[in-house]
Amino acid sequence: MDIQKMLKKYVPMTETAFYILLSLTEPRHGYGIVKHVEEITAGRLKLGSGTVYGTLMKMQKDGVITVFADEQRKTVYEITEAGKELMKAEIVRIKEVHRNAIAFEEGFK
Amino acid sequence: MDIQKMLKKYVPMTETAFYILLSLTEPRHGYGIVKHVEEITAGRLKLGSGTVYGTLMKMQKDGVITVFADEQRKTVYEITEAGKELMKAEIVRIKEVHRNAIAFEEGFK
DNA sequence: TCGACTATATCACGTCGTGACATAAAGTGA
DNA sequence: TCACTTTATGTCACGACGTGATATAGTCGA
Numbered sequence: 001m002d003i004q005k006m007l008k009k010y011v012p013m014t015e016t017a018f019y020i021l022l023s024l025t026e027p028r029h030g031y032g033i034v035k036h037v038e039e040i041t042a043g044r045l046k047l048g049s050g051t052v053y054g055t056l057m058k059m060q061k062d063g064v065i066t067v068f069a070d071e072q073r074k075t076v077y078e079i080t081e082a083g084k085e086l087m088k089a090e091i092v093r094i095k096e097v098h099r100n101a102i103a104f105e106e107g108f109k
Numbered sequence: 110m111d112i113q114k115m116l117k118k119y120v121p122m123t124e125t126a127f128y129i130l131l132s133l134t135e136p137r138h139g140y141g142i143v144k145h146v147e148e149i150t151a152g153r154l155k156l157g158s159g160t161v162y163g164t165l166m167k168m169q170k171d172g173v174i175t176v177f178a179d180e181q182r183k184t185v186y187e188i189t190e191a192g193k194e195l196m197k198a199e200i201v202r203i204k205e206v207h208r209n210a211i212a213f214e215e216g217f218k
Numbered sequence: 219t220c221g222a223c224t225a226t227a228t229c230a231c232g233t234c235g236t237g238a239c240a241t242a243a244a245g246t247g248a
Numbered sequence: 249t250c251a252c253t254t255t256a257t258g259t260c261a262c263g264a265c266g267t268g269a270t271a272t273a274g275t276c277g278a
Contacts, residue, residue, distance in 0.1 A: 015121050015206065016266065022209060025216030031225050040209055044202075048267045053227060055266090073225060073274065084217040091210045091217070093153075097124065098207040100131060100149055101200045107134030108193040108200070125235065140256050157236045162258060164235090182243065182256060 001062055003085055010064070013090045016051055020059075021087055024079040027068040030056055059083070110171055112194055119173070122199045125160055129168075130196055133188040136177040139165055168192070 010017065023036045030052045037045050056077060059065045064083040069076040079087070119126065128150070132142045139161045146154050165186060168174045173195060177187040188196070 012124050014265065018206070019209075022213050025213055029225080030227095041205065044205070048269095049226075050228075050268070051266050053225095057227095058265095075226080079217075087217045091214055094203075094207055094210045096150065096153070097127070098203055100128075101203045104131050104134055105200055108188075108196045123234065138256080139258095140254095144255095157238095158257075159237070159259075160235050162256095166258095184257080 003082060006062065006064070006082060006086060007089055009062070010086045011089045012093055013086070015045070016047060017055060017059075018090060018094075019045060020047075020052065020055055021064070021079060021083060024065055024077055024083070027076045027078040029074040029076045031074075112191060115171065115173070115191060115195060116198055118171070119195045120198045121202055122195070124154070125156060126164060126168075127196075127199060127203075128154060129156075129161065129164055130173070130188060130192060133174055133186055133192070136185045136187040138183040138185045140183075 013021075019037045019041070020033055022040075023033045028036060030049075033056075034047050034049075034052055037047055056065065060067065060077070063080055064086060065077045066080050067075060068078040122130075128146045129142055131149075132145045137145060139158075142165075143156050143158075143161055146156055165174065169176065169186070172189055173192040174186045175189050176184060178185040
């Protein structure tokens with residue numbers, strides 16, 4: 001899968017996919033991602049098991065992440081170079097959304 | 110529909126829903142929203158007709174937006190007070206995502 | 219030993235955005 | 249006037265997604 005198709009498929013990214021990839025700046029396993037996301041969103045975002053393992057399998061298939069270590073009860077993943085490209089593009093988009101949110105914020109008061 | 114259920118249903122908001130509501134700080138009709146979103150995203154986001162009219166109908170049913178004027182070839186909508194509450198909550202969430210994006214940005218270089 | 223936590227996986231369900239298709243009025247230039 | 253483009257709304261099937269229930273099982277402290 002080339003980078004162009006990947007960008008089209010993954011950007012805009014869902015909030016879930018974004019936080020999963022954000023967590024994989026360091027190698028982590030599924031359950032560790034759930035806890036990490038809960039932490040950096042101050043308990044707001046609690047990922048369902050179906051969401052995490054389903055997303056991880058899809059991302060691995062697409063080459064966005066790769067298996068870092070396969071222990072007996074843990075499968076540890078890390079982000080690939082292609083995954084990093086995706087995140088760079090997604091962060092550009094998030095900045096645009098944020099800019100527009102700030103620009104129009106007054107209209108909702 | 111009370112505000113708690115509305116928040117649960119609409120936050121996190123999809124990018125599409127966000128930009129549609131953002132456009133309705135001023136009264137606009139469906140096609141006008143499509144053009145406005147294209148404009149403020151520098152051509153990046155081109156909403157499909159199914160997306161716009163489908164979303165507008167759903168939002169009207171839920172009391173997020175209301176009909177401002179019903180001309181012969183245009184149905185003009187505007188955001189309700191409930192819709193504004195939704196957007197305030199969504200903007201808080203966007204700020205959190207943006208904060209985390211900035212915090213982890215170095216990990217993708 | 220018993221419950222809580224860790225850890226992974228599957229499945230049905232409802233929701234969402236997309237793009238094709240359809241329809242039609244209004245504007246534009248030849 | 250004729251053809252083309254733009255404006256404008258609507259429906260539908262499709263694929264993708266997140267959720268939460270269900271299942272299974274190892275670990276750890278009380």
